[in-house]
Amino acid sequence: MNFLEERILKDGIVKEGNVLKVDSFLNHQMDVNLLDEIGKEFHRRFADLNITKVLTIEASGIAIAYAVARCFNVPMVFAKKTQSINIDGDMYTTEVESFTHKNRNQVIVSKRFLSSEDKLLIVDDFLANGCALQGLLSIAELSGASVEGIGIAIEKGFQYGGRSIRNLGYRLESLAIVESMDAATQTIVFREQ
Amino acid sequence: MNFLEERILKDGIVKEGNVLKVDSFLNHQMDVNLLDEIGKEFHRRFADLNITKVLTIEASGIAIAYAVARCFNVPMVFAKKTQSINIDGDMYTTEVESFTHKNRNQVIVSKRFLSSEDKLLIVDDFLANGCALQGLLSIAELSGASVEGIGIAIEKGFQYGGRSIRNLGYRLESLAIVESMDAATQTIVFREQ
Numbered sequence: 001m002n003f004l005e006e007r008i009l010k011d012g013i014v015k016e017g018n019v020l021k022v023d024s025f026l027n028h029q030m031d032v033n034l035l036d037e038i039g040k041e042f043h044r045r046f047a048d049l050n051i052t053k054v055l056t057i058e059a060s061g062i063a064i065a066y067a068v069a070r071c072f073n074v075p076m077v078f079a080k081k082t083q084s085i086n087i088d089g090d091m092y093t094t095e096v097e098s099f100t101h102k103n104r105n106q107v108i109v110s111k112r113f114l115s116s117e118d119k120l121l122i123v124d125d126f127l128a129n130g131c132a133l134q135g136l137l138s139i140a141e142l143s144g145a146s147v148e149g150i151g152i153a154i155e156k157g158f159q160y161g162g163r164s165i166r167n168l169g170y171r172l173e174s175l176a177i178v179e180s181m182d183a184a185t186q187t188i189v190f191r192e193q
Numbered sequence: 194m195n196f197l198e199e200r201i202l203k204d205g206i207v208k209e210g211n212v213l214k215v216d217s218f219l220n221h222q223m224d225v226n227l228l229d230e231i232g233k234e235f236h237r238r239f240a241d242l243n244i245t246k247v248l249t250i251e252a253s254g255i256a257i258a259y260a261v262a263r264c265f266n267v268p269m270v271f272a273k274k275t276q277s278i279n280i281d282g283d284m285y286t287t288e289v290e291s292f293t294h295k296n297r298n299q300v301i302v303s304k305r306f307l308s309s310e311d312k313l314l315i316v317d318d319f320l321a322n323g324c325a326l327q328g329l330l331s332i333a334e335l336s337g338a339s340v341e342g343i344g345i346a347i348e349k350g351f352q353y354g355g356r357s358i359r360n361l362g363y364r365l366e367s368l369a370i371v372e373s374m375d376a377a378t379q380t381i382v383f384r385e386q
Binding site for chain 2: 025029032035060070075109
């Protein structure tokens with residue numbers, strides 16, 4: 001079991017409806033030492049790639065993206081969510097659905113910060129149905145940048161996001177893949193990797 | 194002139210309507226080495242305080258808060274913005290107006306992550322009218338935590354946020370205070386500190 005899986009077992013809380021709360025250390029209150037470790041681990045796993053930028057989406061991806069980007073010593077870019085429909089022409093734009101908030105947002109990245117020269121590592125804290133990640137992949141495609149790898153802290157293995165993105169041929173690595181969880185017993189089972 | 198003022202002169206863009214765009218290095222694309230330097234500088238300035246947590250607000254405050262919190266080796270907490278009106282009882286809640294987006298948001302922090310034991314350093318990327326900061330101060334007050342210091346990357350000195358918060362007696366330090374700026378000539382004048 002790796003450091004993140006251990007931490008999830010220690011401090012994660014399983015709620016009804018397949019909700020895993022990790023807000024005491026990963027996406028509301030944040031443990032800076034854990035973030036540093038996550039950054040180092042993704043750097044170790046993707047060190048063979050010539051990454052030029054780390055891309056994520058606001059808000060909770062930002063800290064992880066920074067942790068990773070500082071290990072690669074490259075800039076990080078975060079896509080912004082907006083509900084405004086008047087996006088000016090210097091933005092790459094796509095639309096994503098939010099599983100948590102049950103709404104749709106425009107996701108935007110300035111054209112100045114992604115180009116066909118870029119080799120991207122996309123990172124995020126969670127992967128469930130993959131809506132946010134599909135949005136980032138669309139943005140990358142619009143820019144012509146190549147997506148060299150995708151690093152996720154926690155993947156819900158029983159939802160289809162991870163499978164569908166791996167099926168597209170992307171190199172996707174998740175530090176912890178939750179195979180099943182149970183709110184009544186607070187049991188969390190991880191996929192063997 | 195310090196490292197941040199130099200960077201603003203080099204890469205900041207002044208737009209009509211007193212808008213200073215620093216999105217190439219601070220709040221859309223982020224320079225990780227600059228963030229590291231900002232973290233170290235705030236740690237140096239507030240090293241005399243016995244900080245237990247760093248508090249900020251999503252989204253662009255998150256990276257700076259992490260940079261600072263890792264220097265203090267304490268957790269960071271980011272307040273979330275939400276438009277939902279059904280906030281459950283375990284949240285500290287306040288309402289803030291957004292200068293940029295011209296709307297109002299609920300700002301929330303889980304009660305589990307702030308208490309009267311905490312000595313807070315509040316950080317954010319920008320201070321203009323101070324609406325977001327007033328929201329964080331309200332949240333801190335609701336929790337009983339003491340606000341030991343406030344660290345801002347860029348303050349618009351010609352707007353009233355900084356003055357009103359200093360008048361309340363808070364120890365507020367901004368790395369760069371813009372006294373005036375001009376879109377036609379791309380001139381930026383900083384306050385001598």
